[in-house]
Amino acid sequence: MQMCLSHPTHGYYANPYNPIFGARGDFITSPEISQVFGELVGVWLLSQWMQVGQARKLRLIELGPGRGTLVDDILRTLSRFPACAKAIQDVHLVETSEALRSVQEAKLRPILSRLDVAAHWHDGLDRIDVSAQNEVYSMVVAHEFFDALPFxxxxxxxxxxxxxxxxxxxxxxxxxxxxxxxxxxxxxxxxxxxxxxxxxxxxxxxxxxxxxxxxxxxxxxxxxxLEVSPVAWSIARQIAQLVGGKNAGCALIIDYGAEHLFGNSFRAFKNHRHVDPFSIPGECDLTVNVDFAYLKEAASDAAQALGPIPQADFLTGMGLEQRVEVLARAAQSEERADSIRQAARRLVDRSSMGEQYKMLGLVGKDREIRTDTVWPFATS
Structure with missing residues (x-):
């Protein structure tokens, strides 16, 4: 699975001739459907930084950034708050595909230039300095990342x-x-x-x-x-270490799966359709459902887990409807307004993305939290 997806020349993500994302690709992700997704993720990350006093610089870390759409929307959202914009120190992107790195760099160049911050690319999360957590607040995002890890x-x-x-x-x-x-x-x-x-x-x-x-x-x-990924376990622990401590940071893991184990979820996609995983290796997307309970167990030594909750609950709780209506009213045509609303409905559709995708939050284990400080997650 790792070779088929990440081989430097023949891997699915490394081959520039594989469209991968969007209508012409093999799948479409939530950030590509609507900008509101990334904006609300950004607002949640911002709220966590504000809860710890806004005293430290912050760094944004994304695992598997795709075309860079999500991190671009997050940075655009954070930049609207002057204190936060000044606090952004740098951006770290975990990406092994040189082809996708080029796409991400082109996408992020305008916002990075405006904020006067640098972006750094890494082959793995272990290349990011964990000791810096005492100096900076780490915001970590992993969207549709764990489902592509070998198992x-x-x-x-x-x-x-x-x-x-x-x-x-x-x-x-x-x-x-x-x-x-x-x-x-x-x-x-x-x-x-x-x-x-x-x-x-x-x-x-x-x-x-x-x-x-x-x-x-x-x-x-x-x-x-039983499908089990030791790589997922290791990376979940690394994320927990980055955000661990009382005010070290926060993380959002967004993927399809549930808080239980799976035994028969391995599948492949090509042109938005299921295909035999062995039929065209290196030319199709391979994926497996995420066992969120396993990630929580891996992170438990250093972080507190929030959720997981369905994507629909997270986005609705973060004000999806209100934000969509603002964008729809500002649209230049009624057709554009309808398109904005339809995209948002797709994100929270309970028969599809709204329920299939889950949002798992992580904050430092020593942080004292209340339900209102980690909204829309509920604490036990």
Missing amino acids: HLLQHTSDGWKEILIASADNTNNQAQSTDNPAESTAQDSAGKQTRFQTVLAATPLSKVLAASSPRFDKLPVGAT
Whole structure:
């Protein structure tokens, strides 16, 4: 999965000929649908900085910035508040694709120039200085980032947990035991040669380690499958360390998934349609649902978790309707006003994005919080 998405020359995100986003691409994201999404995310981040006294400089960090639309909307929102605009120290973007880095730089150049701040690109979150949290307030955003991280697929058998691996259908080794119903698939390489694949079960060292990484997994019955990402666990902990401490920062993780485990959510998209994940590797988007409970467990040592709550609840609670009406009234035509309203309705549609996407907030573990200070999240 990581090679198919992030290979420096053949990966899905690295290839400039893959449109990826928008109507011509393979999927469309909330920030691309309406500017209001990024504005309300920016307002929430701003409110958290204001709650800790506005005393420190701040830095904005986004993981997987796409075309840069979300971070651009956030910066535009923050810049409308003079004290906040002066406090912005720099912007950090975690992006491995050189092609997307170029798109992001072009998108952000005007707002960065106006604010007189610099942007820095990183291959990983671990490249960002954690010790600086005592000097700056970190605002971290990860939108549709965790769903693209590599994962391991485990199955609970009568002999314990085993890992489901991918093998050539005509070249399985003796150490791997075929599953009862192997999922077969066919891939075609650049020379047109076809290879069949199937899933096989194997007792790997990781199968035991990952199965023990959450107490929730112990309750799964024999026969259950489990998608688990150690990379997601690691990055969630890194985010928690960045925002950890009493007033160190805040984070928003936005993705589709739920606060429970998944066992069969791996899928691929091409031209807004489901395709076989093995059919055209490097040319389609690969994704898996996010287990938000797993992220909360990973972050629990350093951060307090807020939510997750559905995207519709977050956006509505942050004033989506009021902001949309302001934009609609300012539109130059009734058609444009209708388009603004329709886009907003799509974001909060309970039969689709409004419920499928969840928003998870993180703040420092030592911070004293009340329900009104972390609105629209409710505290237990």
